[in-house]
Amino acid sequence: MRELEVIERLRRIAxxxxxxxxxxxxxxxxxxxxxHDTIAEDVHFLSHDPPASVGWKLVAVNLSDIASKxxxxxxxxLSLTITGPGDWELDFLDGVEAACESYGxxxxxxxxxxxxxxxxxxxxxxxxxxxxEHVPHRSGALLGDELWLVGTVGDAAAGLALxxxxxxxxxxxxxxxxxPVPQLEAGRILAPHAHAMMDVSDGLLLDARRMADASRxxxxxxxxxxxxxxxxVAERGQSLDSRLxxxxxxxxxxxxxxxxxxxxxxxxxxxxxxxxxxxGSIVGAGPRLVLxxxxxxxxxxxxxxxxxxxxxxxxxxxxxxxxxx
Amino acid sequence: MRELEVIERLRRIAxxxxxxxxxxxxxxxxxxxxxHDTIAEDVHFLSHDPPASVGWKLVAVNLSDIASKxxxxxxxxLSLTITGPGDWELDFLDGVEAACESYGxxxxxxxxxxxxxxxxxxxxxxxxxxxxEHVPHRSGALLGDELWLVGTVGDAAAGLALxxxxxxxxxxxxxxxxxPVPQLEAGRILAPHAHAMMDVSDGLLLDARRMADASRxxxxxxxxxxxxxxxxVAERGQSLDSRLxxxxxxxxxxxxxxxxxxxxxxxxxxxxxxxxxxxGSIVGAGPRLVLxxxxxxxxxxxxxxxxxxxxxxxxxxxxxxxxxx
Numbered sequence: 001m002r003e004l005e006v007i008e009r010l011r012r013i014a015x016x017x018x019x020x021x022x023x024x025x026x027x028x029x030x031x032x033x034x035x036h037d038t039i040a041e042d043v044h045f046l047s048h049d050p051p052a053s054v055g056w057k058l059v060a061v062n063l064s065d066i067a068s069k070x071x072x073x074x075x076x077x078l079s080l081t082i083t084g085p086g087d088w089e090l091d092f093l094d095g096v097e098a099a100c101e102s103y104g105x106x107x108x109x110x111x112x113x114x115x116x117x118x119x120x121x122x123x124x125x126x127x128x129x130x131x132x133e134h135v136p137h138r139s140g141a142l143l144g145d146e147l148w149l150v151g152t153v154g155d156a157a158a159g160l161a162l163x164x165x166x167x168x169x170x171x172x173x174x175x176x177x178x179x180p181v182p183q184l185e186a187g188r189i190l191a192p193h194a195h196a197m198m199d200v201s202d203g204l205l206l207d208a209r210r211m212a213d214a215s216r217x218x219x220x221x222x223x224x225x226x227x228x229x230x231x232x233v234a235e236r237g238q239s240l241d242s243r244l245x246x247x248x249x250x251x252x253x254x255x256x257x258x259x260x261x262x263x264x265x266x267x268x269x270x271x272x273x274x275x276x277x278x279x280g281s282i283v284g285a286g287p288r289l290v291l292x293x294x295x296x297x298x299x300x301x302x303x304x305x306x307x308x309x310x311x312x313x314x315x316x317x318x319x320x321x322x323x324x325x
Numbered sequence: 326m327r328e329l330e331v332i333e334r335l336r337r338i339a340x341x342x343x344x345x346x347x348x349x350x351x352x353x354x355x356x357x358x359x360x361h362d363t364i365a366e367d368v369h370f371l372s373h374d375p376p377a378s379v380g381w382k383l384v385a386v387n388l389s390d391i392a393s394k395x396x397x398x399x400x401x402x403l404s405l406t407i408t409g410p411g412d413w414e415l416d417f418l419d420g421v422e423a424a425c426e427s428y429g430x431x432x433x434x435x436x437x438x439x440x441x442x443x444x445x446x447x448x449x450x451x452x453x454x455x456x457x458e459h460v461p462h463r464s465g466a467l468l469g470d471e472l473w474l475v476g477t478v479g480d481a482a483a484g485l486a487l488x489x490x491x492x493x494x495x496x497x498x499x500x501x502x503x504x505p506v507p508q509l510e511a512g513r514i515l516a517p518h519a520h521a522m523m524d525v526s527d528g529l530l531l532d533a534r535r536m537a538d539a540s541r542x543x544x545x546x547x548x549x550x551x552x553x554x555x556x557x558v559a560e561r562g563q564s565l566d567s568r569l570x571x572x573x574x575x576x577x578x579x580x581x582x583x584x585x586x587x588x589x590x591x592x593x594x595x596x597x598x599x600x601x602x603x604x605g606s607i608v609g610a611g612p613r614l615v616l617x618x619x620x621x622x623x624x625x626x627x628x629x630x631x632x633x634x635x636x637x638x639x640x641x642x643x644x645x646x647x648x649x650x
Contacts, residue, residue, distance in 0.1 A: 002412075005415060010432070106340070
């Protein structure tokens, strides 16, 4: 597979410790964390997606990586292609601006280039955050720790499924698919207590397995404990199948944190409305992922989430749209 | 013009002081300088350009911005699209690695995405440098200062012209077009003495006018003083026309510095072989650009260099390739 060769080649180039082997959500420099995501039309977003929502999402998914390291948004450099007639780019920038304003991210530079009409749009953002005193990586999970999830899973995947049936679909599930909310404040408050943390973008199971890989541990997820929104349950119920859909759908931008057993989120001043739930534990050496439902072991589904031709694990889970070549 | 609207919109978003109004070569954060350039196939480089030279050039032109601020290379995030059959990406990465190794730049992160076969490749790099004690901007030129150029102009444009005649052309002019050399060490040594500094990427006259704009001054360039390489003179001579070609061709990655009248580069330990020449002066209020040749005033050519659909002035001068849509 050419992609794997390319990624292998990149890993060989990226030898500096700041690169963290291209295995974490972010690179670190001084007190800064840095991440870059690129999205392409017909690959990571649909041509008929509202351009403002594409702009919002590009910013929000980068900020989700910043959030997962407990960092605060600082600045961003935008790479914008301009193509075709119409106001697509201006509308896209409305979404970029709204997200930047909402989360206190300053646009400080970047580049625009023209592309031939008809070429797919390619949009990139380098986001920079100021880290707190402790930057939790993926690799710190220890035997006996517990696994917590901030936010819910499945909403965005359910919203995308609605849009695939009907591109005019709307409602809360479509909204969360289009306008994900980075858990910045929760991430900042939780990071000092976390042994490991990352954001869930490609599917809870896939991202949990990545954490198990990085921490060389066995992670058990209890599917009964998955937090599901009322809108999700109303649309898809909460059967085992629905829970597996939610756990593999991706685009959640929830935070997956590993904390010591004594951790009690009630002692922290998390933002009002924060959903934080224990969903599993670190149960042994690994890397391994174990699922249970109703106290019984469940076989892992064939697809844990959306794998990417990415040399890091920091790209948009929206690349799972199924429009990838 | 849509592009201008987009750029205007971006300027309105980029209100933070670190953005420097999107008017400088770099953004600044703490002791870091940051720049991002994106290049696209058939826009900024030719499909038949050797991929390793495209990789080298993407790194080198970003480093030229770092050099122009007297900063030292630190880290980079790469955005790489993967498309089509063949080893293009691996060969491209050979060039990226060679440039990173040559200049001590660590690849610390980034993103790869798949694109449909046939879509133009889009490649981006965010380069980060550590600034010295003084970061010269474009805006510091003062009446009575003198204008100096580090490097030569015209070589790359002459090399591109040779390639446009014959895509198998070779020789020193083609080499410098394909493998520009960022003036990092000279930039680092000169920056503490400079009132203003930038790199020449889009054409000396265009970039000098940008400096005049930022510093609100009148800059006089004496075309007789332009440093031309032996290879350039052998190919194109040194008539006024040749000098205007060299002054507007771009892709030079020379440094344009404004220094006080007492400045004497002979007192500095510039790298062996550094060509540094006084080519003009700050002669009054502006913004204005004035040309002379043989002591006589010369009318400005219609095209000063290669204008871009860029919201900053920090993009690849290779976007002048004339293959832009």
